[in-house]
Amino acid sequence: MSSEKTLRICKNGHRYYKSSDCPTCPICESDKKPKGGFLALLAAPARRALENNGIKTLKQLSQYSEKEILSLHGMGPSSIPKLRAVLKAEGLQFKK
Ligand SMILES: [Zn+2]
Numbered sequence: 001m002s003s004e005k006t007l008r009i010c011k012n013g014h015r016y017y018k019s020s021d022c023p024t025c026p027i028c029e030s031d032k033k034p035k036g037g038f039l040a041l042l043a044a045p046a047r048r049a050l051e052n053n054g055i056k057t058l059k060q061l062s063q064y065s066e067k068e069i070l071s072l073h074g075m076g077p078s079s080i081p082k083l084r085a086v087l088k089a090e091g092l093q094f095k096k
Helices: 026-032 044-052 066-070 079-089
Strands: 006-009 015-018
Touching: 066 079
Parallel strands: none
Antiparallel strands: 006 015
16 A cells, blocks of 8 residues: 555654655644744734835844834734844844
């Protein structure tokens, strides 16, 4: 039976079962998502506001002031503390 699942161990030591020849480890895959994925913390309109302005990384975000970010269409005041926190976690901050 070619559909039988076999145990694989990826290069990071994760164990997972796959029935196909696909070498992608689902644990590594899901680990990738939160990285640089600060946009996932935001409500959809706020996320679109950043994306529409080409802001996809924290580094890009840090080139704006809080006031500029707040003025983007769709961005709510509740998003600012979240953004400030993720910036801080990366050693960054909003432009003064
Ligand atoms: Zn893995």
